[in-house]
Amino acid sequence: MARAHVEIELRWGDQDAYGHINNVAFARYLEEARVRLFWLGTAREQTGLEGYFRSDDPAGPKMLVAAQHIEFLRVLEYSEHPITIAMWIGKLGGSSIEVHYEVIDGSTTAENGEARVVARAITTVVIVNGETMQPQRLDSEGRKIAKQWSDDPLKLGR
Amino acid sequence: MARAHVEIELRWGDQDAYGHINNVAFARYLEEARVRLFWLGTAREQTGLEGYFRSDDPAGPKMLVAAQHIEFLRVLEYSEHPITIAMWIGKLGGSSIEVHYEVIDGSTTAENGEARVVARAITTVVIVNGETMQPQRLDSEGRKIAKQWSDDPLKLGR
Amino acid sequence: MARAHVEIELRWGDQDAYGHINNVAFARYLEEARVRLFWLGTAREQTGLEGYFRSDDPAGPKMLVAAQHIEFLRVLEYSEHPITIAMWIGKLGGSSIEVHYEVIDGSTTAENGEARVVARAITTVVIVNGETMQPQRLDSEGRKIAKQWSDDPLKLGR
Amino acid sequence: MARAHVEIELRWGDQDAYGHINNVAFARYLEEARVRLFWLGTAREQTGLEGYFRSDDPAGPKMLVAAQHIEFLRVLEYSEHPITIAMWIGKLGGSSIEVHYEVIDGSTTAENGEARVVARAITTVVIVNGETMQPQRLDSEGRKIAKQWSDDPLKLGR
Numbered sequence: 001m002a003r004a005h006v007e008i009e010l011r012w013g014d015q016d017a018y019g020h021i022n023n024v025a026f027a028r029y030l031e032e033a034r035v036r037l038f039w040l041g042t043a044r045e046q047t048g049l050e051g052y053f054r055s056d057d058p059a060g061p062k063m064l065v066a067a068q069h070i071e072f073l074r075v076l077e078y079s080e081h082p083i084t085i086a087m088w089i090g091k092l093g094g095s096s097i098e099v100h101y102e103v104i105d106g107s108t109t110a111e112n113g114e115a116r117v118v119a120r121a122i123t124t125v126v127i128v129n130g131e132t133m134q135p136q137r138l139d140s141e142g143r144k145i146a147k148q149w150s151d152d153p154l155k156l157g158r
Numbered sequence: 159m160a161r162a163h164v165e166i167e168l169r170w171g172d173q174d175a176y177g178h179i180n181n182v183a184f185a186r187y188l189e190e191a192r193v194r195l196f197w198l199g200t201a202r203e204q205t206g207l208e209g210y211f212r213s214d215d216p217a218g219p220k221m222l223v224a225a226q227h228i229e230f231l232r233v234l235e236y237s238e239h240p241i242t243i244a245m246w247i248g249k250l251g252g253s254s255i256e257v258h259y260e261v262i263d264g265s266t267t268a269e270n271g272e273a274r275v276v277a278r279a280i281t282t283v284v285i286v287n288g289e290t291m292q293p294q295r296l297d298s299e300g301r302k303i304a305k306q307w308s309d310d311p312l313k314l315g316r
Numbered sequence: 317m318a319r320a321h322v323e324i325e326l327r328w329g330d331q332d333a334y335g336h337i338n339n340v341a342f343a344r345y346l347e348e349a350r351v352r353l354f355w356l357g358t359a360r361e362q363t364g365l366e367g368y369f370r371s372d373d374p375a376g377p378k379m380l381v382a383a384q385h386i387e388f389l390r391v392l393e394y395s396e397h398p399i400t401i402a403m404w405i406g407k408l409g410g411s412s413i414e415v416h417y418e419v420i421d422g423s424t425t426a427e428n429g430e431a432r433v434v435a436r437a438i439t440t441v442v443i444v445n446g447e448t449m450q451p452q453r454l455d456s457e458g459r460k461i462a463k464q465w466s467d468d469p470l471k472l473g474r
Numbered sequence: 475m476a477r478a479h480v481e482i483e484l485r486w487g488d489q490d491a492y493g494h495i496n497n498v499a500f501a502r503y504l505e506e507a508r509v510r511l512f513w514l515g516t517a518r519e520q521t522g523l524e525g526y527f528r529s530d531d532p533a534g535p536k537m538l539v540a541a542q543h544i545e546f547l548r549v550l551e552y553s554e555h556p557i558t559i560a561m562w563i564g565k566l567g568g569s570s571i572e573v574h575y576e577v578i579d580g581s582t583t584a585e586n587g588e589a590r591v592v593a594r595a596i597t598t599v600v601i602v603n604g605e606t607m608q609p610q611r612l613d614s615e616g617r618k619i620a621k622q623w624s625d626d627p628l629k630l631g632r
Contacts (some may be wrong), residue, residue: 012332012333013332013338013340015332015333016328016329016331016332016333016351017328017331017332017333017335019333022329078333133435
């Protein structure tokens with residue numbers, strides 16, 4: 001039971017005409033967080049997940065986004081303070097994974113140490129064979145590592 | 159009980175490194191669809207919704223995205239054929255609205271007339287006073303128009 | 317001596333925190349205009365350029381952007397009126413082409429028929445072999461078609 | 475005579491369908507670099523420029539992009555290594571400034587210490603009054619600081 005963390009820089013251009021970080025930018029942040037966790041292996045923690053998912057074999061496993069659900073709790077303003085994204089596996093299926101996230105405003109953390117959650121999200125990703133694009137079961141080694149980075153699932157509204 | 163429709167051009171730049179339209183672009187399309195329905199009033203149908211929501215008064219109602227849920231059913235490829243987004247109000251709260259969408263691939267429609275749905279989505283928007291940013295109840299005139307553009311709610315997974 | 321024209325829809329999300337269409341969006345518009353002219357062949361005019369450049373052969377010619385110069389003459393506001401991009405070949409090298417553009421505000425055209433130019437730009441593209449990525453000379457057939465869509469080069473400031 | 479430096483994280487989503495960082499993303503990087511230098515004051519060096527340009531007065535000076543010229547020297551690949559942007563004032567006009575940049579690939583620097591320049595660029599920005607949007611001369615204090623961050627102008631092709 002553990003969560004991984006990545007820090008992502010905001011860009012001024014992530015703002016919309018209202019002068020706030022736009023909801024579409026959050027989808028971009030979640031994508032970047034997944035890439036860093038599962039491919040680059042540059043999360044704050046050494047997870048071992050990237051060893052499994054990042055394959056030099058072009059036919060190796062790819063992740064497709066099957067669904068995404070985001071709840072926006074507070075407005076996020078552009079600043080020099082990167083957001084922190086806490087991520088964990090909230091549900092482990094046969095060939096699918098639910099990645100759960102909390103997005104934490106870096107400026108409130110910098111000001112007073114408060115980990116203010118501005119958004120919560122769940123992405124359902126399907127693991128496919130990179131060549132056939134057919135769903136592919138996670139093998140037992142992959143499941144073992146994935147379980148180490150599991151935690152209680154979020155309950156999003158509705 | 160009716161649905162409104164907007165057509166949105168794809169951009170080559172909406173593709174990601176996999177060569178498909180990226181999931182983040184879908185969030186952008188949904189935003190554009192809402193803007194056209196509720197502000198510009200350029201949906202295929204004359205809805206009256208824009209008359210209510212588009213106010214010249216800076217303190218007039220604004221829409222904030224509180225949550226968004228997207229299901230991706232099929233891969234969408236870049237082409238010259240705009241997608242069609244069918245939109246309706248799936249749930250009408252006091253100061254919130256659920257906008258439900260089906261995103262239809264324009265290339266299959268062009269080829270054989272099939273309305274192939276590539277994604278389904280729900281956005282929960284909160285109506286706020288543009289000055290105070292406090293939630294604001296939709297008045298009876300607004301509710302009347304909104305009901306005309308209501309339809310059965312989507313049931314997204316989970 | 318002729319110019320080709322493409323119309324491109326604006327998106328609300330192309331605006332920045334100042335509430336104007338952001339300069340980065342213009343680079344996206346120019347890219348989309350090139351794709352439509354050289355690949356899709358959906359410019360207003362039947363140019364023949366796409367017949368040459370769009371190849372089903374993966375090793376066929378690709379275009380790489382070597383340089384881009386944009387001058388912003390006026391602020392562009394988001395509206396339902398697509399911009400029109402007038403494009404022509406301002407200079408034809410051995411394996412490179414200069415695409416010259418004028419970006420015309422669709423809202424002023426809609427209001428009073430005025431073709432108000434909001435930006436001018438030049439992109440230097442290099443034609444490369446899609447497999448070796450080495451510069452590749454435009455053959456005589458390609459040069460003949462390209463000359464038909466040539467016009468006087470822009471003179472950008474500095 | 476000095477140059478300021480900012481480091482900017484790449485995002486996987488900055489790639490295009492060719493699998494390289496797209497030219498449009500470079501325009502976004504340059505914007506972010508200007509914001510950090512002139513507003514946030516988070517360049518590697520303490521420049522004093524942000525003290526002048528970042529005003530709490532809404533009518534304080536704003537920067538508008540009047541022109542931008544980018545030369546792409548090499549392909550940039552997505553990686554965990556941020557790019558470094560070296561920036562300096564290449565020309566100081568009455569109410570305009572030319573910002574000159576070199577964009578340095580962080581992955582080659584990480585590998586072997588080589589500062590491989592992948593792009594060079596010049597942005598002409600006009601300083602305007604935030605309320606009237608009229609060009610505004612840089613005062614003598616501003617000019618003094620700006621001169622400290624000046625260096626030889628780039629000579630871009632054509």
